Amino acid sequence: MYRYCRVPTDNRTGIRELQNNNFSSSLTYVSNYQIKHEIPMTVFKPDYPQTIHFLGDLIRKTRMDLNLQIKDLAKLLKVEEDTIINWEYRRMQPTLPCLKSIVEFLKPHINGSMLENDFWQLCFKNNKFYPQQLNTFGEKLRATRMKNFLSIPQVAKEFNVDPTSINRWELGKSDPLPKLKDMILAWIKSDENNISTTFKTFHKNTKK
Structure with missing residues (x-):
């Protein structure tokens, strides 16, 4: 993320140095011309993440990109301000219900800047169950x-199977019957294509 710095014109040509925090760049002054130079967001906001390694980095980056204060995001996600701070600085991991709200907040603002699988790996980085x-x-x-923040019993109910079957399939210990497997693969594919994966919508589409 960058912002422009406008340089005032003067009647001489020369070189000046702009130094702010850890950023330094030469700006050339030319008579009667105004030069624009890109300055990293970190100059204006030292806490702005330069790289994204953790979910907290992405939360803070997105919040700052949207010019939201901590209290604004806390109100949006219906949590305490300290909770936002703890997430951003990795002092605490969000619970599953909170993670769902975070994902709903982040997803519209990713805009292709991150691969889908990388995004989810980041969300479930500390969850040993995510593949x-x-x-x-x-x-x-x-x-x-x-x-989709679904439990094994929820998925089992929708596909009319026993929860232990879902668990065995996920662990690779067995496979569903071909017809059922095709139905499950269609659900997985709809998710990969960013189609609504609510079971109500999925079943409606498969009946067409």
């Missing part, structure tokens, strides 16, 4: 379930 790879049917099933 690191999405190669097998079981890994894709678990990832889709977790991205």
